[in-house]
Amino acid sequence: MKLTKLKTALAAGALTLASGSAVVAQDLRIAYTGYSTDNTFWIGVANAAAAEAEAQDVEFIDMTASSPDSAAQRDAVDRAIDMGVDGIIIGSVDNRAFDASLEAAAAKGIPVVAVDTGIDHPHVSSLVQTDNLAAAGIAGDYIVDQIDGGKVLILGGSAGHQTGNARRDGVLNAAEAAGHEVIFQICDWQDACAFETTTNFLQSDPEITAIFSAWDPGALAAVSAAKALGRLDDLVIVGFDGNPANLVAIAEGEQSATIKQDNTRMGTESVRNLLAVINGEEAPAVVPIDGILITADNVAEYQ
Template sequence: MKLKHLKGMVATLAVTTVMAGAALAEDLRIAYTGYSTDNTFWIGVAKAAAAKADEMGIELIDLTASSPDAAAQKDAVDRAINMGVDGIIIGSVDNRAFDASLDNAKRKGIPVVAVDTGIDHEHVASLVQTDNLAAAGIAGDYIVDQIEGGTVLILGGSAGHQTGNARRDGVKTAAEAAGHEVIFQICDWQDACAYETTVNFLQSNSDITAIFSAWDPGALAAVSAATELGKLDDLVIVGFDGNPANLVSIEAGEQSATIKQDNTRMGAEAVTNLVGLIKGESVPAFTPIDGILITSDNVADFK
């Protein structure tokens, strides 16, 4: 009888523990604010984060603005804090915009995870990100292997943006080490700027043999500009993200290559790390995710 009683107590305790864990998960509310809802890459991050939260029985509140807007994103973070969420994931438009908000989150004990772009604040306990410098280095090596000489034009993100700077530096280092001149132009992640910059430099500088865009839509803009000028066949054009439209362009022999980011893993890992922080667990301060070079040789594997 005592043995049966003991077994019953153990079973009851196990069920209680499982139920308590489930209740904890179900009671959690986390907020997510990404770069925008009109960007293919970020749509993928948001979907993956929502799917992981659903799998874990957690409520995820998506406060992402429809277009990139640093002020609106800061307001979203402030709203999340005022709502009393248990944690926040930020895929920042401007990683310098959150100091006061993050000070407030720290005071209220709301943990924060950054995804894709690092945020320089002591309260951001975890960053989930493509290893941008290493991945861009792969892109740079590919470019160097494809051209015999000439100048490399880099279409960049916004000034001071951690992700954009890493992508610039990876390509720039590889190209300069091989003896190529590099021209860098800030484009604020804007496709129109990528197009106009490409047109202007191709018309004024006949030495350009390769173009690297720090984001894939910018690479498509460069393809369009080069096509209109009749110079596409003379250029190597490489992007970064692995967006579906760019894979079509690579398959068609227009864009030369791209670096694929695993946005599905990024969204899922961000949620996992945030929940770990909420529960007081130890999580990695940095979760690096490898980039993958996609060219005409392997593009079919990713479509």
């Protein structure tokens, strides 16, 4: 009789614990702020993150601004902290903008995970990103293989941006190792700057034979500028992201190549890592994701 009662009590306790765990899971709220909602790559990250949160029965609050705005993003993080969310995912516009916000999150015990771009702060538990240096190295090797002499123009992101710097360095290292002069221009991830920079340098320097843009829309801007100047057939133009419009440009022979990022995995892994930290489990400090070179030879596989 006592044994039967003990078993019953244990079973009831287990049921209570299981029910309690379910309630906790359903009550979890995580905030997400990505680079912008007007960027194809980041739309993919957000959609994957939202889908994973839904699969985990967790409320997902997307606080991403419509355009890249570091001040608005910092304000979003601060609002999320004031709301008392259980965790925050940041795909930063400016990875240097969050020190005070992260101190506030740490004080309230709200864990933070970074996606795509590292944030140098001890409270950031995990970073999920493309191995940008290695992936850009692949792009650089491709460029070197395609050109016979000449200079390489690199259209970069913003100054001091960890992701942009890694993409710059991967191509720069490969090109300089092969003896090519490299011209680097900061464009703050702005397509208009990519167009204007490409136009100016192609007009002033006929030795440019290749252009690398650290983001795919910038590569399309370079394509447009080169086409307007009648230089498109003379250039190797490579981007980074694997956006659908760029795949079309590759298939049509206008853009030479791009590096595809697995934005679906990035969004999914960032949610999983954040939930692990919230639950007191270990999450990897860095999750490096391989990039894939897409050219005319394999573009059909990704369209």
